[in-house]
Amino acid sequence: MIIGFTSSFPIEVIYAAEQTPVDLNNIFINGNAKKYVEDAEFEGYPRNICSWIKGMYSVVLSSLVDAVIGVVEGDCSNTHSLMATLKDKDIEVIPFSFSYNKNRTELEREITKLEKYFKVEHSQVLEVKRRIDQIREKLVYLDKLTYKENKVTGLENHLWLVNSSDFNGNPNDFENRLDEFIIEAENREPLKFNFRLGYLGVPPIITDLYDFLLKNGANVVFNEIQRQFAMPYLEKNLTDQYLRYTYPYSVFDRLEDINEEIKKRKLDAVISYSQSFCHRQIDNMLLKKYIKIPFLAIEGDQPGELDARTQLRIESFLDMLRY
């Protein structure tokens, strides 16, 4: 069975049940994203709702997904309505929650519920976790090749980390391709660029952001949320892994991680991306307040290339860093 999901959650359970987890966001952004958004609007999804939600809705209706796991707490309140509209189309929906207060017992209860639903033992899930962690270790190394050796572009780093949310439905194949990429990157000359940037926020709906930055002398050496999707802490215990994962919890959890990485990676500045109509735009108030290096907030709405206004803002920001 193909199990779609709306945001990262313990995919180890799905692999333990020998089913295929598929991150709906990845299918949306790698497919005909504009058409997915349009299709959802034709069905009646409002114009002023985030494009990712509309994209995921259309992806489910136009693909072979058998059921959808919706992260209904710790991600996006729009997911509640997304799940309702999918249920109305006879799609099986399974809720998963990260508790707001990072409660260990509640998270354990959610994981157990999922294990029961998919009829797997916790020991099987841990076995999968041990296997997947071998790949995650390699992603941690790829990240080091990015910020220590300067041998990986921000876009490459983004793509590998973001795709580790589901390992493209096939961890062995993902690992083989990753091994090949790492060998290629190790043998490269270090990239030359003027600024070391951090990218904060959900992955961009803008297709050419990283290329535009690199063309203007700035490489992203820290992809905040994408790195979180790759579960870089390699905790032994599944609950600990998903308690350290910052994305579903408060902006203060994110800030702790961000400020540590700013120092470690010697960042010159950060770009904080938000999606139009997303509640996470409010987080920028606190990110800006507690991040002590130059900070630029940008916004994306529809899938596609950078608009002229955002290009100009980024160019002016980089000019400001230069002088």
Ligand code: SF4
């Ligand atoms: S970008 Fe924001 S509004 Fe859109 S799905 Fe993600 S959390 Fe929800």
